[in-house]
Amino acid sequence: MKKELERSINTQRFLIILLYIFLVNVWTIMSGGFWLLFSFSIVTILILVSFYIRDTKNIKKMLDLIMKSERKKTEDNIKQLIYYDDLTGLPNRRLFQKQLDEVIYHIKKNKTNLAVMTIDIDRFKLINDSLGHDFGNILLMQIAERLNRCITENDFVARIEGDKFSIYLIGLNKSEELESKAFHLIQVMEEVYTIQNHNIHISACAGISIYNHNANADLLIKQADIALYNVKEKGKSNVQIYTSSMNNTSLERFNLENDIRRAIENGEFVLYYQPQINTDNNEIVGVEALIRWNDPIKGLVSPSHFIPIAEESGMIIDIENWVIKSACEQNKAWQNEGLPKIPISVNLSTRHFLQPNIVEMVTQVLEETGLAPQFLNIEITESMSVDIDRAITTLQKLKKLGVQISIDDFGTGYSSLNYLKNFPIHKLKIDRSFVRDIKKNPNDAAIVSTIISMAHHLNLEVIAEGVESAEQLSYLNNNRCKIVQGYFFSPPVTAQQLQLKLLKNNFG
Template sequence: MRIRKEEKTTIIHGIIGLALFIVVLRLSTMSGLPQMTGKAMQALHLTAGLLCLGVSFAIFTQGWIVFVEKLSRQRLYSAVLFSVIGILDVHYAASYSGITLLGFRPSFALSTWFLTVSHILGAFGMLAIFTSKEKQVSGNHRITVFTAAAVLTVSGLILMNFYQDQLQAWYGTSKLDLGDLAVLLGIPLLYFFAIIATLYRHRVLRPPAVMTVTRALVYMMIGHILLTIPLADSNGIKLVAGQWFMAVSYYFVLKGVYRLTIEEPFKGQQLAEAQMKHMAYYDDLTGLPNLRRMKEQLAESLAFSEVCTGVAVINIDRFKAINDSLGYSAGDKLLTELGDRLSKLCVGKDSVYRMGEDEFAIILAEMNDNASAEAKAKQLLSSINPTIMIDDTEYHISLSMGLSIFPDDGDSVDQMIQYADMAVHHAKEHGVEFSRYTAAMKMRTQSRVELENDMRKGLEREEFFLEFQPQIGLDTGKMLGMEALVRWNHPKRGLLPPSEFIPLAEDSGLIVPLGEWVLKTACQYNKKWQDEGYDPVCVSVNLSMRQFRQYNLTERIDSILQEVGLDPRYLELEVTESMTYDIDTALEQLYRLKKLGIHISIDDFGTGYSSLYYLKSLPIDRLKIDRSFVKEVMCDGNDAAIVSTITTMAHHLKLKVTAEGVENQEQLEFLKLQNCHEGQGYLFSKPVPASEFESKFLSRKAG
């Protein structure tokens, strides 16, 4: 176990004290030394006693006056204890020095009584105070304790004064009795036990203050032995040294109590404040300065900059997919490693920060012009090693960077960060590594924000409506099902295509309430048509990724079906392959949905990355071949082979197959040859409003 500095100091003090003790004992028995006169001994005793009184008063002041609003129990009781001990010590010194004080006649016996009571109180008090649990005490408790101590001290002194003749008589004999042995042996043992108990009480941390108190106890024990040991003291050195040992011990008590109850808590508070400040300005995971710190330093840089300053934001592509597939620990390792690499690349006045979950920022300080800032940002991006080892497997990551430059792009901290963030998202959306901010990005972002706000209002104002596209049986030509598709009639911009608002709904989270509205409305139409006597068919509704990941999705769908009154077999949910990337979660969710009795299909099959190994385990009913394969089926042999393979595989797995995007007769004939079950596309009908769908495609039950 490593011995710390304060522990070493305490050991050294103990050795020094023991060495001085031996030296004093040796000198006190040497007859060849010059004899110390009685007056000299009395003067030294009195000086040591006054010093003890002074230190005791300092301990008292520390507990009574200084920082009383933060008074601890140890400091309070130390103040009380040493105020009493100080009074006893000055009476001891006065009595020993032949001075009459407060009616006490000086004598050796009476001084011995003061010494004994003082040391018993000191030993017991130090043991009780520094081995007990520390806590704060109230002002009322402080007054109560001091009042009680004052009353007891005054009462004790009055009784000792009244019975001083009897007390002197008890010490009148030179014979060593049981009381003398108790003083000689019991009190040192009590001091020793206090040392052991104090060290044990603080055995884990052993703060410097506790070690200081331990030194005090060591010197008290040595001082008591020197003052009471029944050995010859031909030159008076032993008694004087003992009293000075006590004075030194009091100083250590003063220092120890101060460190324990004021200095160390204050340092602890400073450390806590420093830690809080670090937490406020630095990222816990990477240790890099955070966005708050970046704003402060960027403000300083812009305030005094006479040249260009660049703000580059770096984003990890598909970071969420990494987290979802490899786990959060892998994501944390990736962030930490990227932060380290950026820190090593940023030299000089450039600095790197962590802005958010998967975003880092770099301040490119003192660039000569925009071109040099762009060149340095691109060079920095290209210098980042894209490979990373996670769990003994090498992965390749891709990054996107957006750059804004002061003063051309923006003239404030918030603008610079905002515009760099716009630029990096523009880079991600357009599949490029680097993008410099332009004013058009701001206009596009503002447009997206306005559109998102309009979408929230649109849900409330019922601006969304459904269109339905029939799904036709290829062998019979009859409609076997329909797909519900959402449309938005914007009050100012007119009819908006889904490609404009569906991605925005996904990003903003509005896809969840919108998707639930689509699901409920589609079920209501289907139930209404059935109630009106039309042949029942299944309605297909697309699920978004956010919907699919809802923990209560099954309960929500079940609630809608029960509210509408639609039989679950007339509802089909379309999920994409990407939703099954986390296969365990996907299986659990799909099995819960299948228990409701609804149908499930895989939409846009062949464009995702699901494993064919898991396909056989998925509780699905249908594969929908993506329109991109059907479109080129007559002129691209690869697409024809893919469609043929998917259809054959589906038949073997006993799954239905629907081809999307059927637009001409040649495609239809090819799909019939492949035994594709159903088709959907403009050849049969584009998506149409509910009223038109009802009149064109629904047929009454045969009556």
């Protein structure tokens, strides 16, 4: 721009001088006289010098203004790149940490309360994997806009990374106030989103750290992250304030992730099988494959200990691929032994269920193992309704393939009645939390009887899991639930033990 400006000014000056010289020479020739021509030459030189001095000053002024403007624009662009998230427009981690350090410096003098809250979206990677990154980006922008609306002028919100947001809050005095604020933010974030004609439901968790006189920005952010990791293990839509005892928990989680990865590589997982009994004749009419981790040091590890972390890290897909294939191989092996042909049930996480290639994967497993589709039952949970349209499409494809579909833990999700009529399913499994107290809690008893009645009206098979007593069994039978699963008949057992039960096939 500097060169272009100089070139333009020089061109204008040159044209003016040419015109002036031309007019002077014409006039001199017409009027005659050497001294006159000499006088005009002197005047021309003086004018040229004055032009040069004036233009040099003007050019310098104009160039200074332009350079200042360009420098300011460049500085603003660099600042935007360094300190702001290019997707949401929110401050990024670098600016958040810088601002937090400044706030800490001031509150040390003013003795004001300060807390850092880190919020993470549950199963966000599932949304990205199932609906695409563009869809996920739109969701993040809408979440950022909601958070911005909910903070005061003294607070500060930033997108730290991925689906994680951090906020520092000034002036809240008590833990109860911080928790209340966190739950309010989560509630706002969890209101339904409508994106590209999809209704999206999300959940979120928050970890909180509270400033003390020894803390700096790095430490507060780290402590909020540790609290967040701890609270995510407790379930969705929850809040946790950091305590020093959580440091050990965070290290344990890190080690557990590495152990799970090693277990996949070394083949340390095994399947146990729990029979499903028809109480009319006490025969086995189905079996559920349940994963266990045979750790070489700890022994058998319960799935409740490692499945949530496997789901969050994405390792669940490799684990469940192995479960489906192993279960199908085992059922086919039992059939080849001449044992009763019954369906085998496997659990599929929402993250795995919404993978684009899930139907192809199931088809390939059935072809490789030789198991007929009607002898595989896939159990899914109601949380798959995060993308209801894709869920229905996938269910229809699986049903067309011949695979049976069950909804596991029915009654615990928010979508039970809204979406049930649209799901092409075969069975409902009543969650054990309702079965456990049906003889003690009238509300649980009412829920169980309602689910059974609804299933019958929809021509669905209903299975009660977690049956552990004769009283529970009697209530279920009286309410026309004839297929049950639980310790009253059998705990989960090895393949060899179940084979013996199938040979007898009578629990009377």
